[in-house]
Amino acid sequence: MSTTVTPPPKKLNHIGxxxxxxxxxxxxxxxxxxxxxxxxxxxxxxxxxxxNPYTVAKFSGIGCSSKSPxxxxxxxxxxxxxxxxxxxxxxxxxxANSTLLGLGVTGDGDTASIGLGQFMHMVRRNVPMIYVIxxxxxxxxxxxxxxxxxxxxxxxxxxxxxxxPPFDCCALALKWGATFVARSFSGDKKQLQxxxxxxxxxxxxxxxxxxxxxxxxxxHAGSTKSYSYMKEHEEVLQDLDFVPFFxxxxxxxxxxxxxxxxxxxxxxxxxxxxxxxxxxxxxxKALQALxxxxxxxxxxxxxxxxxxxxxxxxxxxxxxxxxxxxxxxxKVRPSKAVLDxxxxxxx
Amino acid sequence: xxxxxxSPSDTLPDQSIHPVVNDFSIQIxxxxxxxxxxxxxxxxxxxFQMGIPVSGKNMFPSNIAGLPTWFTIRASKHGYIGRxxxxxxxxxxxxxxAREDTMKLPTGAAVIYDEPLKLNELRSDLHxxxxxxxxxxxxxxxxxxxxxxxxxxxxxxxxxxxxxxEMDEIHNALLKQFGKKKAKAVELNWGAAKAGYEFAxxxxxxxxxxxxxxxxxxxxxIIIDGNSASALGCMFAGxxxxxxxxxxxxxxxxxxxxxxMRRFRHEPETGKATYAIVQAxxxxxxxxxxxxxxxxxxxxxxxxxxxxxxxxxxxIGLGYYSEIPVVVFDVERVGPSTGLxxxxxxxDILTTAILSHGDTxxxxxxxxxPEECFSMAIEAFDFAEKxxxxxxVMTDLDLGMNxxxxxxxxxxxKPIARGKVLDAEELTKQGGFARYKDVxxxxxxxxxxxxxxxxxxAYFTRGSGHNEKAQYTxxxxxxxxxxxxLSHKFxxxxxxxxxxxxxxxxxxxxxxxxxxxSDAAVRESCDQLRDExxxxxxxxxxxxxxxxxxxxxxxxxHERVYVVDQNRxxxxxxxxxLEFEPEILxxxxxxxxxxxxxxxxxxxxxxxxxxxxx
Numbered sequence: 001m002s003t004t005v006t007p008p009p010k011k012l013n014h015i016g017x018x019x020x021x022x023x024x025x026x027x028x029x030x031x032x033x034x035x036x037x038x039x040x041x042x043x044x045x046x047x048x049x050x051x052n053p054y055t056v057a058k059f060s061g062i063g064c065s066s067k068s069p070x071x072x073x074x075x076x077x078x079x080x081x082x083x084x085x086x087x088x089x090x091x092x093x094x095x096a097n098s099t100l101l102g103l104g105v106t107g108d109g110d111t112a113s114i115g116l117g118q119f120m121h122m123v124r125r126n127v128p129m130i131y132v133i134x135x136x137x138x139x140x141x142x143x144x145x146x147x148x149x150x151x152x153x154x155x156x157x158x159x160x161x162x163x164x165p166p167f168d169c170c171a172l173a174l175k176w177g178a179t180f181v182a183r184s185f186s187g188d189k190k191q192l193q194x195x196x197x198x199x200x201x202x203x204x205x206x207x208x209x210x211x212x213x214x215x216x217x218x219x220h221a222g223s224t225k226s227y228s229y230m231k232e233h234e235e236v237l238q239d240l241d242f243v244p245f246f247x248x249x250x251x252x253x254x255x256x257x258x259x260x261x262x263x264x265x266x267x268x269x270x271x272x273x274x275x276x277x278x279x280x281x282x283x284x285k286a287l288q289a290l291x292x293x294x295x296x297x298x299x300x301x302x303x304x305x306x307x308x309x310x311x312x313x314x315x316x317x318x319x320x321x322x323x324x325x326x327x328x329x330x331k332v333r334p335s336k337a338v339l340d341x342x343x344x345x346x347x
Numbered sequence: 348x349x350x351x352x353x354s355p356s357d358t359l360p361d362q363s364i365h366p367v368v369n370d371f372s373i374q375i376x377x378x379x380x381x382x383x384x385x386x387x388x389x390x391x392x393x394x395f396q397m398g399i400p401v402s403g404k405n406m407f408p409s410n411i412a413g414l415p416t417w418f419t420i421r422a423s424k425h426g427y428i429g430r431x432x433x434x435x436x437x438x439x440x441x442x443x444x445a446r447e448d449t450m451k452l453p454t455g456a457a458v459i460y461d462e463p464l465k466l467n468e469l470r471s472d473l474h475x476x477x478x479x480x481x482x483x484x485x486x487x488x489x490x491x492x493x494x495x496x497x498x499x500x501x502x503x504x505x506x507x508x509x510x511x512x513e514m515d516e517i518h519n520a521l522l523k524q525f526g527k528k529k530a531k532a533v534e535l536n537w538g539a540a541k542a543g544y545e546f547a548x549x550x551x552x553x554x555x556x557x558x559x560x561x562x563x564x565x566x567x568x569i570i571i572d573g574n575s576a577s578a579l580g581c582m583f584a585g586x587x588x589x590x591x592x593x594x595x596x597x598x599x600x601x602x603x604x605x606x607x608m609r610r611f612r613h614e615p616e617t618g619k620a621t622y623a624i625v626q627a628x629x630x631x632x633x634x635x636x637x638x639x640x641x642x643x644x645x646x647x648x649x650x651x652x653x654x655x656x657x658x659x660x661x662x663i664g665l666g667y668y669s670e671i672p673v674v675v676f677d678v679e680r681v682g683p684s685t686g687l688x689x690x691x692x693x694x695d696i697l698t699t700a701i702l703s704h705g706d707t708x709x710x711x712x713x714x715x716x717p718e719e720c721f722s723m724a725i726e727a728f729d730f731a732e733k734x735x736x737x738x739x740v741m742t743d744l745d746l747g748m749n750x751x752x753x754x755x756x757x758x759x760x761k762p763i764a765r766g767k768v769l770d771a772e773e774l775t776k777q778g779g780f781a782r783y784k785d786v787x788x789x790x791x792x793x794x795x796x797x798x799x800x801x802x803x804x805a806y807f808t809r810g811s812g813h814n815e816k817a818q819y820t821x822x823x824x825x826x827x828x829x830x831x832x833l834s835h836k837f838x839x840x841x842x843x844x845x846x847x848x849x850x851x852x853x854x855x856x857x858x859x860x861x862x863x864x865s866d867a868a869v870r871e872s873c874d875q876l877r878d879e880x881x882x883x884x885x886x887x888x889x890x891x892x893x894x895x896x897x898x899x900x901x902x903x904x905h906e907r908v909y910v911v912d913q914n915r916x917x918x919x920x921x922x923x924x925l926e927f928e929p930e931i932l933x934x935x936x937x938x939x940x941x942x943x944x945x946x947x948x949x950x951x952x953x954x955x956x957x958x959x960x961x
Contacts, residue, residue: 054804057643057797070807070819077797079642080809081635082665088632092639092647095588095623097798100643118635121628320619323798324587325644329763331621332585332646334611336758339583342607343755346569 014050014246022047024074028067034186034212035065035134039072041189042103042132045196046073049244049267057093057100061086061115064141065107065134065212073103084115087122090129091313097323098314101200102129109139112148112167119169123176123205125313130199130206131178133169134186136214137225144217155222169209170304171290174283179204179307181286183300185230186212191301194240194269198303201244201263204312211299224297235293237302239272264308271303280306366558369399369424371435373506376448378441380412382496385524385536387418388750390503392520393512394422395570395752398562402428402867403750404945409595409688415444424562425874428752429867430945435557436510438502439466440480449473457555459505474555476547478505483546487538500536504543509555514544569717569753573746576717577676578604579756580724581648582612585763586674588640588647589624590633595688596744597650597678630658634675638666638737641673642808644768644796646728650676653686656695656702663737664703665810667833670783670792672731672766674724676740678747681943690943691744693863697918699739700892706830708837710844711739711892715866717753719890720746725759726845732766734840735791743913745864745945767793771801779803782817783829790836837893844891849901851885852877857959858885858901859938861911862919864945869911871948872955879952880961892922899931908935909955915941 010018022043027036046053053075060066062083069078081089090102111119111133122131137150149169150162173181180202184192192210199206211230213219219226224233245266261269261280271280279285286304293300320327373390377383384405391403399422408414421431433453439445439460449458449466457474460466467475480498488497507517517540525532577600581589589608591601605624612621623640627633633649640647651659656677666673681687682694701707710730712723723740731738767787769780774795780803783792792815795804806817814825850873851858861869866888876882887901902908910920917937924932938954940946 052800054800055798059639075802075805077795077799077805078807079639080807080811081639082661082810085631085635085662088627088635089639089642091625091632092588092590092636092641092645093643093797094639095590095625095636096640096643096645096647097796100798117628118632121632317623317625318618318620319623320614320617320621323644324621324623325640325646325796327587327621329585331614332587332612333583333759333763338611339579339756339758342579343569346571347567347755 013047015052017047017050017053019043019047021075022053022073024069024071027071029064030216032215033064034136034210034214035068036071037186037189038132038134038192038210038212039068041192041196042072045193045200049197049200050246051101051200055099055101057090057102059086059090059093059102059104061106061110063107063109063139064214065105066110068134069105084110084113085118086110087115087118087127087131091122091125091127094127094129094314095317096325098319099323102127104129104131106131106133108133108135108137108147108149108169111169116148116167120172120176123173123178123207126177126179126205126310128204128312128314130208133207133209134212135169135209135225136212136218137223138214138218140214140217151224154224157217157220159222168290168294169207171287173207174286174305177205178207178305179310180206181305182206182303183209183211185234185299185301186210187227187230188234188236188301191236191240194242195303197242197244197267198240198263198269198306201265201267202306202308203264204307204310230299233298235298235300236274237276237278237300237304238274240303241270243268243270261306261308269303269306280304366554366556368558368560369422369562371557372419372421372431372433373436373438374434374448375418375420375438375502376441376444377416377418377499378412378443379407379410379414379416381440381499383416383418383440383499386499386503387420389500389517389520389524389536390506391420391750392523392570393507393516394420394559395565395568396516396519397513397559398565399424399559400426400428400564401752404430404745405749406944407689415441422559424564426564427867427871427948429871430947432947432949436506436555438506439464440499440502455556457509457557459502459509474553476505476509476551478502478543478546483542484539487542488535493535497535497539500539501543504540504545505547507540508544508547509551510557510559512559514540565752567755569755570750571717571753572599572748572750573714573717573720573742574600574678574748575603576720576753576756577724577740577742577747578607580721581728582607583759584646584725584728586646586648586728587622588637588645589622589649590627590636590640590647591624591649592627592630592633592651592655594630594652594655596680596748597652597655597676599748600650600676600678630655631662634659634662634673637673638662638671641666641671641731643798646732648674648676650678652678652680653682653695654684656699660703663709664705664707666737667703667707667709668810669808670735671737672735673737674727674731674740675737676742679741679743687943689744691864691913691945692941692943693741693743693865693913693918696741696892697916697921699741700922708834708893709737709739710734710840711741712845713741713862713890713892714746715863715888716746717751718756721756723845729761729764730843733764733791733843734836735766735794736836741863743864749945767791769793769795771799771804774799774801774803781815782806783813783832784815785832785835789839790832841893841895844893844895846895847890847897847901848888849886849897851904852883855883855885856906857882857955858887858905858908859911860887860889860898860901860908860919862889865911865913868946868948868951872951875948875952876955880956882955882959882961884955889919894923894926899927902931902934905934909938909958910935911938911951913940913946915939
């Protein structure tokens with residue numbers, strides 16, 4: 001009488017984990033919030049690439065965006081720090097354990113206002129981590145004040161117009177030393193996923209600014225960070241295709257003009273140019289393109305810059321390969337003979 | 348021009364027949380940036396090498412070149428190493444301060460001075476020794492550019508001759524100062540010292556009423572500044588991540604540490620570093636990085652001073668509430684605000700005890716000497732990891748930046764203790780863990796480190812409300828339970844902080860409670876009170892906060908207890924007021940000094956006599 005139902009075989013990634021093992025707790029953000037889409041892309045990218053979640057450390061500051069690390073990678077350690085000061089915490093953790101994969105998620109208030117200094121110094125150091133800015137132009141958790149990335153002339157729900165120009169976090173990252181810089185839109189699933197995967201494979205600092213509409217406080221007419229504004233004004237730079245290191249690279253190369261970039265881990269990023277003549281190794285061109293599109297009220301998305309050769313901050317420090325945090329006593333406490341010789345010098 | 352009044356007294360009697368031996372202080376007034384540090388260190392060291400207890404205090408401006416600087420060397424056969432107010436021998440090299448410095452001297456003092464300053468016209472109750480520095484330096488230093496730096500060594504020779512300091516020891520001290528590699532510098536400076544010595548032999552018929560005679564009280568001892576001692580302690584504590592921002596007077600702590608770590612903490616096989624030292628962009632970042640590193644399992648630290656402590660306050664609250672070990676050195680200087688950056692004070696202890704908003708309490712260690720800078724640095728790292736909390740080592744400019752005579756540091760006996768950290772194997776055995784659960788009754792939970800290869804290792808660290816499992820909560824019971832556990836943890840610390848040192852003479856009626864660099868002055872004052880006034884005083888030297896039962900017992904057994912603070916508001920007394928009952932507080936008196944110079948015994952003694960009404 002028993003009919004045996006064979007469950008469908010579980011789908012596993014190349015390290016043998018299911019996608020559910022990359023998820024976190026249930027989101028408490030508003031329904032339709034762009035940040036939730038970004039969390040989904042993070043889950044997919046880490047699952048697809050078979051990243052060991054135990055090697056990942058998540059970091060965030062304060063704000064709606066900074067809550068989101070609880071909603072993905074539940075098997076990874078996470079640290080929700082203080083407002084705007086996540087880069088310092090992440091830098092310290094990576095100094096302690098250079099084998100960790102750092103993933104920071106932050107907002108435009110965190111990054112461009114209170115934390116601008118820390119952001120810039122993280123960029124200058126090329127700290128090897130992924131730094132995602134969930135950029136919606138407003139403070140959500142304090143109910144809808146302008147942030148420093150709000151565009152000149154954009155309005156709040158109350159009708160008040162912003163009379164200051166925005167910081168462009170991608171331009172700042174480009175100018176001062178990040179080695180992978182991209183802008184995306186939370187509604188562009190394919191592009192964001194390819195960018196996220198590239199960031200995982202990249203060995204230096206990845207700054208990913210994702211326009212992520214706030215459905216509660218900044219999704220109205222007059223906002224330049226709304227779903228509808230992005231649909232009308234997004235200018236996509238490239239078609240992106242990410243081929244991980246464990247897949248056969250020889251499979252067909254798509255038609256058209258394609259640039260293939262080999263990443264540090266052996267993965268490949270394949271870039272097909274769309275409208276404009278754009279070179280992802282040319283920072284100045286990228287800055288120029290950002291200026292031009294901003295002047296037209298357009299939002300340029302895609303990979304803006306990629307440099308796979310610049311040494312990271314941790315490489316510059318000449319650290320031992322193991323995490324310094326857990327080195328044995330024999331490695332971190334010099335011998336009695338050393339102390340005795342030092343005392344002799346001081347006599 | 349100075350407006351000082353000149354009041355010459357009678358001509359001096361010849362005191363050179365009965366000179367004072369090994370008990371005097373020399374003050375050298377120079378201009379900063381003139382290279383006087385070498386001459387001063389060499390002079391101090393030469394006395395030390397003759398076996399006489401010695402101490403040196405540098406009073407310097409917050410400036411790189413051109414402002415007045417004073418260096419005071421005290422030799423004391425009794426072993427007193429605190430500052431002494433009275434100056435016996437003045438070396439006046441700075442035209443700007445020479446007149447005022449001379450006018451302040453007590454009758455009978457000696458003045459060695461640059462001849463053109465004509466200080467001998469000011470008073471007739473002093474011994475004057477004019478020296479033509481420019482004339483003497485030219486033949487011994489042909490390179491005119493170097494003369495400014497070498498010129499000061501001439502007064503070392505003059506002082507050596509007048510005080511009978513052995514010139515061989517001046518030479519030995521020079522070798523120590525420059526090392527064998529800088530033979531040219533040794534030679535130039537030695538030439539200048541000899542020129543000074545020979546000039547003094549030829550010129551001065553009478554010496555000064557002070558003499559140096561060989562003793563054997565410094566055998567085996569070292570000379571070191573507190574910041575270097577702290578740095579050595581950190582290295583032998585096994586520090587792995589150091590993140591800092593330069594600020595006087597703490598910068599030299601990390602700079603010394605960088606020097607030591609480069610020499611002794613690279614893997615011999617690979618040359619790679621077993622540590623990371625990062626100069627951050629500000630104190631917000633330096634403490635943030637240190638906390639991130641502590642969270643990831645490093646022995647992490649930062650070093651700072653007053654303004655830095657203020658800036659770190661928000662992050663310290665995060666460290667307290669999310670329970671992350673980190674060691675913070677506060678080398679205190681004079682506040683508030685920028686204050687006097689190059690003067691000393693114990694000005695941060697009250698603010699540090701409860702640093703950050705909300706209910707917070709932090710342990711503080713109070714070293715009083717280089718020996719304790721070394722040993723307490725090591726203890727502080729063990730303590731921070733044992734209790735998983737920011738732990739402060741409070742020193743000050745006087746201890747940190749001045750050179751002190753000290754016993755050689757003993758090698759740490761105990762192995763490094765990393766506290767309650769669960770690895771993958773332990774997690775499997777225990778079937779998981781709850782980060783903030785008080786399993787052992789000491790208020791300290793178990794933690795895991797990021798990178799632990801186990802499905803139950805991860806937890807989410809946050810500065811927002813959290814329950815035992817580190818999950819977000821705003822529940823009243825969760826919040827209260829967590830805060831009560833943190834309070835209990837602080838109570839448990841009382842049994843593990845360094846205990847106070849207590850001295851109670853039989854007939855003592857009054858007592859002192861002091862900490863840190865007040866120690867030298869208080870010990871000397873106890874002798875002054877006994878010898879000059881017949882008052883026996885007990886002394887409890889506090890070595891840490893939170894307080895222990897010893898402090899209460901000590902107060903209870905005395906009629907009056909003087910709490911010594913190097914700050915205006917009596918901050919240590921203030922901390923006692925936060926927890927002691929009124930009948931205990933009724934016995935406490937406040938003794939404060941806050942002028943920015945190292946505390947001296949006479950100031951303490953005079954204040955006790957005033958308050959005791961004697």
